[in-house]
Amino acid sequence: MKAHENLVKKKKEEVTLMSEKHGEAVAVISRLDYGRPGFRRWILDALKTIATGIDEAKFVIIQGGLVSSKHLLAKLPKGAGKKRAEAYEELVEQTAQNLARLLPEIRNKRGHLVKYYIFTSPATNYDGIIGKEVAARLAEIRRQEPYNLDDVRFWDETSGRLDLKGLEKLREFDRGDDLWVVLPHRGVAQLGGVANYSVRPERFIREKRKQSKQKPPAIWSSDCGGTSVARPVGESSEPWMSVPMAHVPDETITTENQVGIRVLEFRLLEDRDPPVPEFSFRTYSLKDIAANEREMIPVPEAATPVLKETFAQLKTYGPRTIGRLEDVLGIRRRTIAREIARYNRSGLQPKILFDGNSQRYDFDPEWIQWELRCPLPPLGELREDKVVAAACLHGGSAFTEYEFFLNRVPELILESGTNVLAIAGDLIQGLYHYLTLRGEVVPGFESYTYQEELSGRLCAQVMLKVFRERFRGAFANFSSRKPSDEELRSLISACLILFLFRRGNHDDWQTRDGHEPLRIFRDTIIDTVARGIGKLLYRHDIVLRGLRDLVAEHVVQCEKYRLPSGLCLEMFHPYKARTKASSQRAQECLETSDCQLIIEGNFHVAVAVEEWSATHGQRVVLQVGTIVWMTGFEKSLLKNLDVGVGYVRTLSHKGRIFMSEVRFVGDTVRNPDRGPEKARQVFHEELGI
Template structure:
C-alpha cells in the first residue's frame, strides 16, 4: 500500500451494501454474490453490510414443512416396523411431534447456514478478513424469525460474518477527531410492505417513522434494504441523505416496487457531507443468464445442441424436433442417456408438464456469470445542474463560478449538462415585487446566465489547455495540432430550455436566443484572446466555429461518445411528494439511457432497468438558488448544488454508475442584498481563478 493510499484510507471509508439475496427462493443466485463481491474486492471496501433479505422465509417454511412430514413418516414407519419385528422390551419409544419438529428445524437451520457460509464469498483487505455484517428484516415477507436464526448460526461457521441486529442497525465509522460522529443507519421493513407505483414511497416512509420514534440524532446516511430499487436522495429536502438498495436475486414477484438487481459501494469522506455512491447493475446478467449455459464436457455434440436450445426457455420434445436436425426418437434417446449418465448441468422434466428444462439448482448454485474487466468499459462523466435562475438575489453566484470548475477538474469531467431555467424571468411581476434585481429584463438575465456558464467553461479551459501545451506543443507546433489542443481542452456543454426560459415566448422571442448567441460568441472571443496572448499561430475562424458548434449544443437529445443516448428535459409540473415520481414518468415516456431533468429544486438519482435499453440512469438536478419567495410561502426547502455522475457501459448498455451530490453548506449560502452587490459581482465574475 502506497503512502498516498494510506493517507487516503484515513480520510475515507468504503462500505459495500447488498440486500435481498433471498436464500431458499427460486431467485437465489450464488453467482450473483460472486459477481458483486468481485466488484467489492476491486473497490477495496473496508466492510460489507447485508441489509435485509438473507433468506426467503416463506420458501424455507415450505421446505421445512416437507422435511418435517418426511421425518414424521419415517418415525411412523420405524415404530410400525419395530412392533412387527421386535419384542416389546426392545422397542424404542415413539418420538413426539414436538420433538420431531424441533430436531428437524435445528438440522435444517444448520444446513441452510452451512450452504450460505459456502455461498457468501470471503474478502481480504491488506491481508485481513473483511467483515460482513448482517441485519435481518422481521417482516415475514423477507427474513422473519428464520433469517435471525440462520444468521446467528452463520456467524458460528464464518467468524468474518457478524449478525448485527434485526430491523435496523447503526454503524459508526472509524474517523478521528471532529469527524468521529460520521455514521450510517441501515433499516429494513418490520412488516409486509404495501404495493406502490412509486419507488420512494415505502423507503421514505420507513425513514420518517424512524425519525419520529428515535431520540438519537439523525445518521449521516440512511440506508434502506429490501426495496429492490436504486435511489439516492441527497440532504436538503430531507435532513439526511437516503440510499435505497437494489436486490441481489432474480426477482420473481413484486412486493412493493422492485425493479433493480445489483449492489452499492458507498464512500464516506471527511471532505464532504454527501457520500459518493457507486451502483453496480447486475440485472443484465440475470436477464440473459440462459445465454450462459455451458457445454457439458462429457456430452455428445447432439446432447450439447439440445442444451443450447434451453437458452430459449423450457422445451417440449416437439419444439426440439422442429429446431434440431435429429429425429424425435433420437432426441428422446439423447435426453434419457444424458440423464442416466448424470451429466451437468442436469436436465429435468418439469412436473405435470411435457416440458424439459435445466435443473433449477444449476441456476441457483452452479451458474457462473461472465464478468468483464473494467478496462473493457466505456466511461462517460458529466456534471449536471438545473434551475440556475440568474436574476434572483439568492442564487449562489460565487459558489457556481468558483466551485464548479474545481469539481470539474477534480473529477475529470468532460461534459457539463444544463437542464433548463437559466433565468428567473420577468413573469408574475417578479421585478416589481423585488424578487428579481431592478433593470434585469430577460435579455440581461440571459447574458448574466451566459457569463456564469462562460466563467466555468473558460476556467476549466485555461487549466487544461495549459497542461496539454506543456506536454505536447514543443513536439508539434502546427495549426492542426493547435486545433486538436483547443478541442480537447474545451468543455462540452449540452443543454436545453426550461419553463422560465420559455416565458420569453410571451414577448415573441425565442427562448434562450440571447443566451445561445452570447455564450458562443464570448467563448470564441475568450479563446482567441488567450491564443493571441500566448503567441500561438492564428486558428482559422471556421475551425474554431466548428469546435464551438460541436461542444456547445442546445438540444433535448444527444448521443454520447460511448454511444449511450442522453435526454435533457424540464417537465412543466409542480414538485411531487414521492421523490423520483417525475423521473419515473420521464423514463416511461422517453427512450434515453441517461436522463437529466430539473424544475423541482430537489435532487434525486434514480436507476431503472428496461429490457430494450438495459440499465437507465435518471438524474433530477437540484437548483442553484437557495430559495424564492414563492417557495418560502409554501414552506418548501431546496436542494442547492449539482450532481457529478460517472457512467460505465459496454456494448451500448450501462453496467455501473456512480453519483455524487455537491453543494454549498447551508450556513455558507449568501443572498445579494442590493443592486450594487449584483453589479460588483457581475464585474468580478469572470476574473476569478480556479
C-alpha cells in the first residue's frame, strides 16, 4: 500500500458533526426488542444524545421491534383460559409502563418536544400481536401523570407514511413528498433465509408497490432486519434505506449485523427543473460499544482484592465456573464463593449471580440491561475523512454526462469541503465490442490516445475549478507580500485535491494491443493542472520551480490508500455483471477487502452497504453508478442505470468508524447524445442537403 497521508490537508482542526447538515433530519431506530436479553437502556441514552446533542432530528421513528413478542409471551403461563388472559393483560400493562419510563424525553434546541412515531411488525419473531397493544398503551401512559408528555404516537402496523416537511413542492409535480415505512407481516422463515442485505427490504417495497393504489413516496424505509443499506433513485424507481437494530444481538437471524441509529437528512433542490429531493444517510454505529460493553461495568471501590480480580475475569471473558476462577486467580474456590456472597449481601451493584444450569458466575443480566451506562466516543477525538467517489466516466462515449462531471462534481467537492476525488475505473470508453460501429463513441475519438486525453482534461478541469476557488481565498492572506517558495508550495498543496484512480475493464482492453492503460491520462492531468496553476501564479508575478512534480504528487494511481485518519480506502472494479440482489457485489468486496472504506464501480448501479466485523469494526462500501446515461448493451437487456457520483464522510475513533454519511448526487444529468447521427446531421447542414 502506498502512503500519501500528508497530501490531504484538513481545513478545520475541530470536527463538528453538525457542520455538514443542510436540511431537515429524522432519526430512525429499529428493534429495541424490549423483553429480549439484548435490550439495553444505554442505547436509548445514545439515541437522545445523537438526536439532539449531535444531530438535530425533527422526530424519531421506531421502525419495528418495539418489543420481542417471542420473549414476552414466553413469560405467560401455558395453556388457555382466564388465568392466561389476565396474565397477558398484566404483561401488556407492565411492558408499556416500563417503556414509558425508559423512553427518554427528547427536546430540540428550541425546547420543543421531539415526537416518537412507532411502527410495529405483526411477524411473530418481531412485535407480534402484543407489540401493537403495547405501543397503543404506551402512547396513553406518556400523556398521563407523571409524564404529561404528548410525544408518542402509535402510527401504524406493518406500513405507514410520514410527511417530510420541506418537500411539499413535489406535490405540484405529482410526486410523493413523504417517507413510507414498510415492515414484514409474516415470519422470516416464510421468506427464506437470505445472505444478501438488500433482498428483504427490496421485497417488502416491491410487494407494497403492487398492492397499493397510492402514489409512491419520496423515499422508502424498509424492514427491521438489522441491516444498513441505502439506494438512490435510478434503477430503483424511488430511493430507499434499511436501518440498524437498537439492541445487543444475542442471536443472529438471517442478515442481522448492524447495531446503531440512522439519521436521514433531506432537502429540496428547488433550483433544479423539476425540483429534486436530496437525501443523506448517516449511520451512527454502536456495534463497537455493544461488543465491548462489559468493559464499562464499574468495579465498586469498596470491593476486596479478590472481588476486583473476579470482576476483571468476568468483564474480559464473560461467565466463568468457580473452578476456572480458582485456576486463574490462584485462590481457593471456597474463598471466592464466600467473597462473592458477602459482596452480594452488601447491596453493591452489579450483583454477581450463580446460574445453576450452567454452573457459572456472571453479572446480574437485568442490571446490564437497565443500569449499565456506555458513553459515546469523545467528539474531540474523532477523525474526519471525506471522499467524492465516481466510476465509469467512459471518456469518449457518446452518452457520457460531460457537463454534469465538469460542473456538478467540483461544486460538490467545494460545498462539502472534500479533499479527495476517487474514480474506480473505466476512465475511457474503449474500442472493443464494436463500440465505434455501434455509434457509442463520439466521432473523432476512435483512438485510445484521444480518449485518454479527453478524460485527462475533464479530470484536470475538475481539479482546477476547485483549486482556483480555494486559492483565491487562501492567497488573500498574502496581499501585502509575496509568499516564500515554502509557503507557496504548502498553499498550493492545501488547495489541490488528491485525485485517486484505478484501472477498469474498459481501460484494460488496450493491453491486448500492447498499450499501457491510463499513462497518457495521468500525464494529461498533471500537465494541464500544472499549466493552469502556472498561469494563475504568473498573474501574481510568481514563478515556482518543480510545480509539475508537486501536482504529480496529487494524482495517484492505486487500489489501496491510507487516509489521514488512519482508515484504509480500497477501490474495486470487478470484471463481473450486476446481479438481481443490489447489495451482492458490494458484499463480495467486503469479503475480499481488509479496508474500512471501499469504493466500487463497474455495475452502473449505486448502493451503499455497511457491515461490522470484530477485526475492522464498522465498514462502508460505496458502490457508485456511472457518468453515462445509457449503453447499448444494457439497453438491450432492459437495464436502467444509476447516473451520478457519490459522497462519503466518516468520523472514526482510534481507527474504528463511529459515523458514516453517504449521499448520491445525480441531479443535473441531461441525457446527451453525441453519436454519429448528430455528426451526420451537421455535415448535411454544412452541405445544404
